[in-house]
Amino acid sequence: xxxxxxxxxxxxxxxxxxxxxxxxxxxxxxxxxxxxxxxxxxxxxxxxxxxxxxxxxxxxxxxxxxxxxxxxxxxxxxxxxxxxxxxxxxxxxxxxxxxxxxxxxxxxxxxxxxxxxxxxxxxxxxxxxxxxxxxxxxxxxxxxxxxxxxxxxxxxxxxxxxxxxxxxxxxxxxxxxxxxxxxxxxxxxxxxxxxxxxxxxxxxxxxxxxxxxxxxxxxxxxxxxxxxxxxxxxxxxxxxxxxxxxxxxxxxxxxxxxxxxxxxxxxxxxxxxxxxxxxxxxxxxxxxxxxxxxxxxxxxxxx
Ligand code: RIB
Numbered sequence: 001x002x003x004x005x006x007x008x009x010x011x012x013x014x015x016x017x018x019x020x021x022x023x024x025x026x027x028x029x030x031x032x033x034x035x036x037x038x039x040x041x042x043x044x045x046x047x048x049x050x051x052x053x054x055x056x057x058x059x060x061x062x063x064x065x066x067x068x069x070x071x072x073x074x075x076x077x078x079x080x081x082x083x084x085x086x087x088x089x090x091x092x093x094x095x096x097x098x099x100x101x102x103x104x105x106x107x108x109x110x111x112x113x114x115x116x117x118x119x120x121x122x123x124x125x126x127x128x129x130x131x132x133x134x135x136x137x138x139x140x141x142x143x144x145x146x147x148x149x150x151x152x153x154x155x156x157x158x159x160x161x162x163x164x165x166x167x168x169x170x171x172x173x174x175x176x177x178x179x180x181x182x183x184x185x186x187x188x189x190x191x192x193x194x195x196x197x198x199x200x201x202x203x204x205x206x207x208x209x210x211x212x213x214x215x216x217x218x219x220x221x222x223x224x225x226x227x228x229x230x231x232x233x234x235x236x237x238x239x240x241x242x243x244x245x246x247x248x249x250x251x252x253x254x255x256x257x258x259x260x261x262x263x264x265x266x267x268x269x270x271x272x273x274x275x276x277x278x279x280x281x282x283x284x285x286x287x288x289x290x291x292x293x294x295x296x297x298x299x300x301x302x303x
Contacts, residue, residue, distance in 0.1 A: 001296050002261045003055040006133045010061045010124050010149045011044015012116040012140035013077075013087065014095035015069040016249070016289055022103045040076045041097055041289040042116070043138040043165055046250045049080045050257030050279075050293040051136070061086035061127045061149075062141070063115040070094040070115065076290070086127045090118035095140075105245040105284065111166065116141055121148040128152045134264045136256065138163040139170055139187075150175040161260040162215070164191060165252055176214040180263065183209070184221040184252050196220050196228070202237065206230035217269050219259065221252050221280075227273050238273050241302065243281035250289035255280035258299065278302045 021033040040049075048060040060082050064070030066089045073094065077084050093114040100108045119141050125148040128135060135153040137146045137160075146162070153160040154177045164170065164183035167190040172181070189195040191212070194205040206218040210232060218230040226240035259276030263269060278299045283292035294302075 001055060002265060003057070005056040005261060005264050006131055007051045007056045007136065007261070008059045008061060008086075008128065008132050008134070009044050009048040009051065009136045010119070010127070010141065010145060011047065011136070011138045012042040012095055012111075012113070013045040013060070013062050013064050013073050014042035014097045014111060014116070015073060016041035016097045016099055018099045018101055018249070018288070020101050024100045024102050024108055039288040039290065040073055041250065042073075042095055043140045043163065043253055045073065045077060046253035046289045046293070047136050047138070047163065047257045048077065048082045049290050050254050051261060052081045053293045054258060054261055054296050056134075056261055057083075059083040059086055059127070061119075061124050063088060063090040063118045064094045065089060065091045065115040067092075067094055069096070080290075089115075091115035099249060101247060101249070105247050107247070107249050109166070109249070111140065113140070119145045121145045125149050125152040128156065128158065130156055132156070132158050134158065134260055135160045136163065136260055137161075138165055139168055140166060143170060147171070147174045150178055154178060159260070159264050161256060162213070163252065163256040172209070172213040178213060178215045180217045180219055180260070180269070181209055181213050181215040182219040182221060182256055182259070185223060188220055196222065199235070199237065202228045203230065203235050206235065219269070219273060221255055226277050227255070229269055229273055231269065236270060238270070238277060240277055241281040243285045245284045247287045247292070248284050250292050251280045251283040253289065254283035254293055257293070275299060
C-alpha cells in the first residue's frame with residue numbers, strides 16, 4: 001500500500017528507560033516503582049520505524065554517540081529496514097529518555113538530548129533530495145535543524161509533516177508553507193496559549209497555528225478524543241477508536257507516521273487522519289515506543 005513511497009525523517013534517536021509505577025511521585029515524595037525496562041525510542045526513530053513497518057522506503061537523518069546505546073539503537077533501526085546512512089556518530093552520549101509510566105498507562109517524559117543536539121542543520125538539510133515524497137520532522141532536535149530541513153523540503157515541493165513534540169516554544173513563522181502541522185494538546189497550548197478542550201478552543205487554536213505556520217492543514221492530536229482537522233474553511237473532529245490503554249508512549253509518533261503515509265498515498269486528509277486514529281489506538285494498547293508501531297495489515301484489520 002505504501003511501498004512505493006520514499007520517506008525521510010530528520011529527528012531524535014533515544015534509549016528509553018521506562019519506570020513503571022502505580023502513581024507518579026509529587027515533588028519531594030519517594031515512591032517504590034513496580035518494574036523498569038529499556039526500550040528503543042526517540043521521536044525521530046519511532047516515526048522512522050513506524051513508516052518502515054507500514055512498508056515505506058525510509059531514511060533517518062540523525063546522530064547517536066559511539067557508545068553501547070548508540071550501537072544498539074543503530075542496529076535495531078537496520079533490523080527494521082530503516083536506511084541509517086544519514087545517521088552519524090557525534091557527542092559523548094546517545095540521547096536518553098526517562099519515562100515514568102503510571103498504572104493507567106499515562107507517561108511523563110524527560111529527555112537528555114545528548115548526540116541529538118549535535119545534528120548539523122546544513123548537513124541535515126542537504127540530505128533532503130528531490131526523489132523524496134515525504135519528510136517528517138519533530139521538535140526533539142535543535143530549532144535550526146527543523147527550520148532548514150522543512151524549508152528545503154517546501155522548496156522542493158515535498159510533502160512535509162511537522163510533528164510538534166515535545167512541547168516547546170518554536171518560531172513557526174520561520175517555515176511558512178508546510179503541508180501538515182500536528183501538535184498534541186499540550187503542544188497546542190504551548191504554541192498558541194490555548195488548550196484545545198472543546199470545539200471552540202480547537203478551532204481558535206487551529207486558526208492561530210495556521211496563521212503562524214501558513215501550513216495547509218492543522219491536525220490536532222487530541223488523545224483519547226481522537227484528532228481534529230482544520231483546512232482554513234472547515235473543522236472536523238474525528239473520534240478515536242476505543243482501545244484498552246496500556247502505554248500511551250509514542251502513540252503520537254505512530255499517528256503521525258500512519259497519517260502522513262496515507263496522506264501521501266490518497267491526498268485525502270480525512271482518510272489520512274482516520275488511518276492515523278487507527279494506528280494510534282493500536283499503539284496505546286501495546287507497551288513501549290517502537291513496539292507499538294503497527295503493520296498495514298494490523299491497521300486494516302483493526303476497525
Ligand atoms: O514520543 C515518544 C518518545 O519521546 C519516546 O520514545 C522518548 O524517547 C521521547 O523522545
